Structures are given as structure tokens and as C-alpha cells.
């Protein structure tokens with residue numbers, strides 16, 4: 686039987702996450718403003734608030750299953766999600782036309798009803814919303830990077846002696862490309878699960894909750910072709926990020942190392958005003 690690791694104390698100051706690595710690769714300037722300067726965004730999107738609320742409610746559900754073997758009622762899950770939606774955010778919520786706190790709560794209620802009807806029921810739950818750190822190693826030199834990896838497993842289970850990591854995604858539609866192979870986040874999570882649970886093989890899957898008029902829940906396994914190659918690719922990206930950060934922090938003008946990368950992301954970027962002021 687696989688034993689769940691004890692909760693870790695997150696003390697590391699220097700860390701990378703899958704999200705910070707992908708921000709750095711997609712827009713180095715956003716990375717600088719968010720992770721190096723520590724600036725708060727000017728707003729947060731309503732879909733991010735909804736996604737976090739659904740995550741909290743689902744974590745509540747799986748924690749209840751893990752601890753007592755019982756499933757909370759729909760009303761309980763909706764209370765958890767509603768409290769998360771109403772909680773103070775780090776910045777004003779940016780609503781699209783027709784959206785409001787009440788519409789987010791209604792949407793959360795419909796999505797959680799779909800989750801209770803057809804959501805994933807794992808076997809032996811090992812961890813729910815488990816925050817972890819692991820060392821990161823440069824795959825070329827074998828040296829340990831100054832930054833560790835900080836991440837959170839949504840759900841880890843043991844199925845027939847095998848570790849399965851599930852990541853929950855709330856989205857307007859299912860992205861079939863995401864399951865063709867692990868992305869950087871899931872490849873790093875595979876590596877982390879192997880390190881923390883001391884196993885050689887990890888299965889990965891997404892639980893998609895679609896935010897459509899009739900919400901649906903779909904479980905999709907992520908295809909694994911060559912686990913060590915996938916993990917090495919993700920480690921290479923982490924080592925690149927570490928190298929770029931070190932160069933930027935030692936440079937007189939870090940903005941030269943971390944330029945703006947304009948794309949479709951700019952419209953929803955929480956740093957668009959301050960970014961524009963730097964032109």
C-alpha cells in the first residue's frame with residue numbers, strides 16, 4: 686500500500702510553480718510585475734473567481750469522502766462555493782456583460798449539481814489540495830536549482846497499488862489537446878508525485894467541469910508516452926526559467942531581460958495598466 690506523505694511546511698522563499706513558469710514563457714514582463722515586483726493585479730476575472738470557488742467546493746467534497754466516507758449534500762457544496770465567491774478578492778472582480786456575484790453563485794450551483802451526479806469517485810484517496818515542494822534539478826548539469834517547485838495536487842489516489850493524480854479544470858469547453866500529452870504542469874506534478882510517494886510510475890487525468898448552460902463533468906486520462914522524457918522536458922523549462930530569473934535579477938535593467946510579449950492575453954491581463962505606463 687502507498688502511504689500518503691505527511692503535510693509539508695512550506696518555508697522556501699525561492700520557488701517556481703507551473704503557473705509562474707508558464708507566465709514567464711508567455712509574457713516575461715507579466716512575470717516580472719507579478720512574481721518579482723509582487724504587485725497586485727488591477728482586477729481578477731469572474732471566471733477565475735468561479736473556478737477557485739468550484740475547486741474549494743470539490744476539495745470539501747473529497748476531504749469529506751477521505752475523512753468520513755460520506756458525501757456532502759448539494760446545499761453544503763453550494764455554501765462553500767458561495768462563501769468563496771463572496772469572500773474579499775485581492776482586486777476588484779471584472780465581470781463580463783450579464784455577470785454578477787449572483788450569476789456566479791447560480792452557475793456554481795448548477796456545476797456542483799452536475800459534479801454530484803456524474804463527478805469522479807476515486808478509490809483510496811491519499812491527498813486532497815495537497816501543497817508540496819520538491820527540489821528542482823538542472824537536467825543538463827544535475828545541479829539543484831536555487832528555486833524549488835511549489836505546487837498543489839488537487840487529488841491523489843491509489844488505484845490498485847498505482848498512484849493517480851487528478852487535476853480539476855473549469856472551462857467553457859474541453860480542450861482535447863490537453864490530454865494528448867502532459868503539459869509542463871502535469872509533467873512536473875508527475876515528477877513530484879514520484880518523489881513524494883516514492884513510486885516509479887504515475888497516471889495523470891483531468892476532471893473537466895464545463896461552464897455551459899447545462900454543465901457537464903468529463904474525466905479524461907492524459908496520454909503518457911515516455912514519462913522520463915516528459916519530465917525532463919518540464920525540468921528543462923524550469924531550468925530555463927531559473928536562468929532567466931537569475932540574469933534579470935543581476936541586471937541593471939531587468940526589463941531588458943523580461944520584455945513585454947503582446948498577445949491575446951493582454952486584454953485580460955491584470956497588469957495591463959501598469960504595463961502600458963511602461964511604454
Ligand code: SF4
Nearest residue numbers: 712715945951954960
Ligand atoms: S498587458 Fe500584455 S504585454 Fe503587458 S504584461 Fe500583460 S500580457 Fe504582458
